[in-house]
Amino acid sequence: MNDTLVLMEGIDKRFPGVQALKGCQFNLQRGEVHALVGENGAGKSTLMKILAGIYQVDGGTITFKGEQVTIPNPHTAQTMGISMVHQELNLMSHLTAAQNIFIGREPTKSFLIDENTQNNKTKEIFELMNLNLDPTMRVSKMTVAKQQMVEIAKALSFNADVLIFDEPSGALTDVETAELFRIIRQLKAEGTGIIYITHRMEELKEISDRITVLRDGLYVNTVNTRETSINEIINMMVGRVIYESSPEIPEERSQEIVLEVKNLSRGNELKDVSFQLMKGEILGFAGLIGAGRTETARAIFGADPVDSGEVFINGKPVHIKRPSDAVAHDIAYLSEDRKRYGLCLSLDLKTNIVLPIYQKLSSVLGWVKDKRAYTISKNIVDQLSIRTPSLEQKAKNLSGGNQQKVVVGKWLAKDADILIFDEPTRGIDVGAKQEIYSLLNELAAQGKSIIMISSELPEIIRMSHRVIVMCEGRVTGNLDYSEATQENIMKFATMRNGGNAKKSAQPS
Ligand SMILES: Nc1ncnc2c1ncn2[C@@H]1O[C@H](COP(=O)(O)OP(=O)(O)OP(=O)(O)O)[C@@H](O)[C@H]1O
Ligand SMILES: [Mg+2]
Structure with a gap:
């Protein structure tokens, strides 16, 4: 040896x-x-x-x-x-x-x-x-x-x-x-x-x-x-069998447009990005690195400015200049970079989870607030099986995957109408992934609208009711779940200099 x-x-x-x-x-x-x-x-x-x-x-x-x-x-x-x-x-x-x-x-x-x-x-x-x-x-x-x-x-x-x-x-x-x-x-x-x-x-x-x-x-x-x-x-x-949650595409899909993005443009990063998000829909965003998916999400959320374009929520034009405007419109954004944007590492778990709803909580009396914060975060910890000795554990002391679960949990607690998840299962183990998938399915069934950006194609294909494909800052494909195969998505993901965006596949 x-x-x-x-x-x-x-x-x-x-x-x-x-x-x-x-x-x-x-x-x-x-x-x-x-x-x-x-x-x-x-x-x-x-x-x-x-x-x-x-x-x-x-x-x-x-x-x-x-x-x-x-x-x-x-x-x-x-x-x-x-x-x-x-x-x-x-x-x-x-x-x-x-x-x-x-x-x-x-x-x-x-x-x-x-x-x-x-x-x-x-x-x-x-x-x-x-x-x-x-x-x-x-x-x-x-x-x-x-x-x-x-x-x-x-x-x-x-x-x-x-x-x-x-x-x-x-x-x-x-x-x-x-x-x-x-x-x-x-x-x-x-x-x-x-x-x-x-x-x-x-x-x-x-x-x-x-x-x-x-x-x-x-x-x-x-x-x-x-x-x-x-x-x-x-x-x-x-130590147990993992139940693979299958996609739950409702038979009757809502035609109600919750979010509409029209001709969003910025320099070379975003070129005339347009799409619609329906009520109760999980809309997958596929594409290679640099395709403009995160840029689109950040632009909608008001994290980065745009040169031109319009955003409508429930049919009304909105002007989102900064993330707080987006939050006021009930949009939540889970960033792909949890360390930079998602977590306060030196704060405890409970505080991290209730941070986005702190304003709502702060209108109630001191001890009631504490109790609510405790109940809400305890629920999230149980639902996502976050491994921690207590709710008071500092976020930085959690394992990488458990930190990611806290970020996901924090936006679940927020109860927003439009949820944008950027790489939600990065670093999360096989079992916990299934739990997050079931939660996303549940949220959609409750009528929440979800945008899910993911680099894992199997995840996009499993979860999405519809898939938007981007390449080099443009939307190149719009596929119904029945057409969203690996080959199809890759075809649109590599459709350089635009091609003709596929418009036919609106949900029917
Ligand atoms: N500095 C620390 N202080 C307190 N607890 C810690 C610290 N580092 C790790 N832990 C705890 O030790 C256990 C093991 O964590 P570790 O980071 O080794 O897990 P891991 O297998 O790498 O998980 P992951 O796949 O999520 O990265 C976890 O319960 C974690 O919360
Ligand atoms: Mg680790």
Whole structure:
């Protein structure tokens, strides 16, 4: 077993009120891709943060290249050759890509930071990654996907023996994920050991050699990917059978137009975007990265200005200049970037959930308000099975997927008429996804109108009553659910320079 890079045995880790890991084990060989899976809050990130020197164990041992070690801090881990791409984006948004990658170890020339060398080295890494990105671009100007690629570039720049990827594909599109897999295969061939955390079950067969499953902080099993099935893995993860909620398309669909968008335009990002949203409808928005889906949502919500175009709610023209105007019109928007727009990380769970309805609550007496806030947030926590020791837990102490559930929950509590969800199930485990799907179906059945932007085609196809497809800032397709196949959607998603928007498929 001299090819063993890492051996973790009997690992215990407690946080206040939570036993995150109980006697966990894990091992990594040279030249293998070892996937680590489990439900939200199972302990995946915690186990890997221990290996990366971010957390210290309460019990257990770590052996690295045959020697028992302690890893007191991330710097030591990096020097040993262990590098981690985090689930949450950790970049400094006011710095450039290159400055982020070399932070704390900048190349110098006569005691000054040598920006040129730094930029050139960054360029080299980007080229290896086939990434067309300017090293001097500020991170704040980048999409979430690009930021994720910079994080990956940073981890690669350490030339580590052990590379940990904590849900790297969550924020990436298919194209970027394929590129990441190419890099992973290359590193693997060079003998690097790779740990890969994901909630996308279909990726397991594609990239991993072995899979370790955690459940509730306990080690369940390690299996060879070739000798297992995805169903077997899911069973080990959740310990129960998952009921796949099927799309619930009502037979009689309402013709009542709740939201109408006409000729929304802004520079190159939005070109004459027009569509209608019906009462009780789930309208999927499909497209590749940069197609203009998030831009459309943000424009409707008043988060970004537009050059021209009109928005009608229930037939009346409205002028939404800022998000508070949208909220006043009973529109809710769940952003794709939960850290930037969705959560107050230092506030507790309960406060985060009731934040959008705080004004409504604040008109009631103090203790009644507290009690209502408690009941509302307790319901959401139960409905979405958010794993937390209490409603007073700070949002930053929740696992990544549980944070996402809080963001979804906060907008469910809002009780808005028009709900815009941008990548609602990103980072959410297979079981909880089904719960969110049933909730969306329920909301639609109650007469709420939902726009759902998603990069996961199976999700769009399963959930949508109708699908709007965008490409390069234009609406290129409008498909009824019966026509919304993978092939059809992809055809419209790649319809460059406009084509002829398909207008025929209005709901009938
Ligand atoms: N810094 C912290 N303080 C308190 N509790 C924490 C902290 N970090 C993690 N936890 C708790 O430890 C448990 C395991 O969390 P962890 O982040 O390892 O889960 P995970 O498997 O990575 O989940 P996800 O798929 O949602 O990312 C959770 O119950 C979480 O709330
Ligand atoms: Mg995690």
